[in-house]
Amino acid sequence: xxxxxxxxxxxxxxxxxxxxxxxxxxxxxxxxxxxxxxxxxxxxxxxxxxxxxxxxxxxxxxxxxxxxxxxxxxxxxxxxxxxxxxxxxxxxxxxxxxxxxxxxxxxxxxxxxxxxxxxxxxxxxxxxxxxxxxxxxxxxxxxxxxxxxxxxxxxxxxxxxxxxxxxxxxxxxxxxxxxxxxxxxxxxxxxxxxxxxxxxxxxxxxxxxxxxxxxxxxxxxxxxxxxxxxxxxxxxxxxxxxxxxxxxxxxxxxxxxxxxxxxxxxxxxxxxxxxxxxxxxxx
Numbered sequence: 001x002x003x004x005x006x007x008x009x010x011x012x013x014x015x016x017x018x019x020x021x022x023x024x025x026x027x028x029x030x031x032x033x034x035x036x037x038x039x040x041x042x043x044x045x046x047x048x049x050x051x052x053x054x055x056x057x058x059x060x061x062x063x064x065x066x067x068x069x070x071x072x073x074x075x076x077x078x079x080x081x082x083x084x085x086x087x088x089x090x091x092x093x094x095x096x097x098x099x100x101x102x103x104x105x106x107x108x109x110x111x112x113x114x115x116x117x118x119x120x121x122x123x124x125x126x127x128x129x130x131x132x133x134x135x136x137x138x139x140x141x142x143x144x145x146x147x148x149x150x151x152x153x154x155x156x157x158x159x160x161x162x163x164x165x166x167x168x169x170x171x172x173x174x175x176x177x178x179x180x181x182x183x184x185x186x187x188x189x190x191x192x193x194x195x196x197x198x199x200x201x202x203x204x205x206x207x208x209x210x211x212x213x214x215x216x217x218x219x220x221x222x223x224x225x226x227x228x229x230x231x232x233x234x235x236x237x238x239x240x241x242x243x244x245x246x247x248x249x250x251x252x253x254x255x256x257x258x259x260x261x262x263x264x265x266x267x268x269x270x271x272x273x274x275x276x277x278x279x280x281x282x283x
Contacts, residue, residue, distance in 0.1 A: 022035065022036050022039055024105065024108070024109070024112050029105050030105065030106075031104060031105050031106030031109070032104055032105070032106065033104060033105045034102055034103065034104055035103050035104065035105060035108060037101050040096055040101060041233060041234075042234050043093070043231040043232060043233060043234065044231070044232050044233070044234050044235075045229045045230065045231060045232075046078075046081050046083070046125065046229075046230045046231070046232050047078035047079075047080065047081055047229065047230040048228075048229055048230075049078055049228065049229070049230075050076050050077065050078055050225035050227060050228070050229070050230050051077050051078055051079065051191070051225075052077055052189075052191075052222060052223070052224070052225065053074055053075065053076050053077075053090070053222070053223050053224075053225050053226075054074070054075045054077075054204070054206070054219050054221070054222050054223075055072060055073070055074050055075075055087060055219070055220050055221040055222075055223070056072070056073050056074070056075065056195045056217045056218060056219055056220065057070060057071075057072060057217070057218050057220050058070060058071045058072075058073050058120065058122075058195070058215075058216070058217050059215070059216045060214060060215050060216075060278055061213075061214040061215075061278065062214075062276050062277060062278045063214060063278075064274070064277075065274070065276060067276055069276065071086065071087075071118055071120040071122075072086070072087040072118070072220075073085060073086055073087060073120060073122060073195065073217075074086075074087045074089075074090045075193060075194070075195055076090070076225065076227075076230055077191055077193045078230055080127070080128060080129050081125065081126065081127050081128065081230065082125070082126045082128070082193045082199075083123075083124065083125045083126075083230060083232055084122065084123075084124045084125075084126075084195055084196055085122065085123045085124070086115070086118065086119060086120055086121075086122065086123070088111050088114045088115045088118065088119075089123070090226075090227075091111045091114075092108075092111050092115075093227055093231050094226045094227055095107065095108065095111065097227055121137065121138065122196070123135060123136035123137070123233065124196060124197065125232055126150065126193070126197070126199065128150070128192070128199070131149060131150050132147055132148060132149050132150060133147070133148060133149075133150055133197065134146070134147045135147075135148075135241075135244065136232075136233050136236070137239075137244045137247070139247040139250075139251065140258060140259060142237070143233075143236040143237070144236055144237040144238065144239040144243075144244075145235055145236055145237070145238060145239070146238065146239050146240050146241050146243065146244055147238075148241050150197070150199070151176050151177070151197055153174045153176060153198070153199070153200045154174050154175070155172045155173070155174045155183075155200060155201055156172065156173050156174065157170065157171070157172050157201075158170070158171040158172065158173070159171075162184060162207075164184050164186070164206040164207045164218060164219055165206055165218075165219040165220065165221070165222060167186040167188050167189070167206060168186060168188065169184035169185055169186045169203075169206055169207065170184065170185055170186075170187070170203070171183075171184060172184075172185060172201050176197070176281075177280070177281035177282055177283050178281065178282030178283040179210040179211060179212070179215070179280070179281075179282060180210065180211035181198065181208050181209070181210055181211075182208065182209050182210075182211075183198055183201065183205045183207070183208040184205065184206055184207040184208070185201040185202070185203040185204060185205045185206065186203045186204055186206055187202055187203040188203065189203060189204035189222075190203065190204075191203070191204040192204075193205070194206075194208065194217075195208060195217040195219075196208075196217065196280065198217070206218070206219040207219060214278055215278070215280060245279065245281065248277075248279055249277070249279075251275065252274060252275045252276065252277035253274055253275075253277070255275060256272040256273075257272065
């Protein structure tokens with residue numbers, strides 16, 4: 001059974017695993033200690049090859065709190081499926097594969113620390129040929145997922161161009177879930193993929209901004225894949241998109257009472273205050 005501790009407000013969620021009583025936070029485990037294999041979360045193989053990976057910087061602003069956050073996320077693409085998740089997840093998978101699951105605390109610590117600082121909680125998998133996507137999510141340490149049909153983007157194409165990550169990109173505009181998105185795609189990379197749920201243009205989407213200017217994605221690096229296979233977290237408890245959106249809202253506005261009701265242990269008293277909130281989907 002896992003115990004949940006909140007050492008920093010909300011995002012600094014640390015799961016202390018019962019796996020052989022190992023914890024990355026326990027000072028008894030030195031940098032030379034080899035992490036138990038059952039510490040690593042099992043993954044499914046979605047595709048046996050990866051065509052390319054693209055790292056994006058994602059910026060989001062909460063205009064009420066006057067607070068901005070940025071994350072590095074990674075898009076991995078094959079010919080039938082694409083995933084979009086936190087970059088540290090990819091680093092972890094690469095480390096596990098390269099070291100055959102024999103990893104020391106010291107080798108893993110930089111990734112672990114990054115995960116504690118920079119988790120966006122965005123984990124999307126788009127199955128293009130099967131016309132649906134899956135999102136992995138979590139709420140108060142409880143993992144779940146939901147599946148939905150891929151959104152239908154009614155893109156309007158423009159002649160305007162700009163360079164992103166060294167590529168000539170063309171402008172396109174469409175609306176989804178209450179926001180109007182301006183995307184920039186390059187025909188130099190023959191893929192209809194993009195960050196998040198953005199897709200369906202005649203070239204890879206390398207940048208996108210919503211009409212409020214509070215959400216933006218921009219490619220900062222295209223790389224050859226470090227992993228031979230496209231890996232993804234195994235299914236957990238199935239929920240719905242509305243459940244996920246409601247959970248995101250509750251985490252921002254009712255977190256204190258929900259944490260206490262769930263029996264969450266904290267080193268400080270929960271404050272009943274508004275937390276960072278600016279969802280990608282408004283409806």
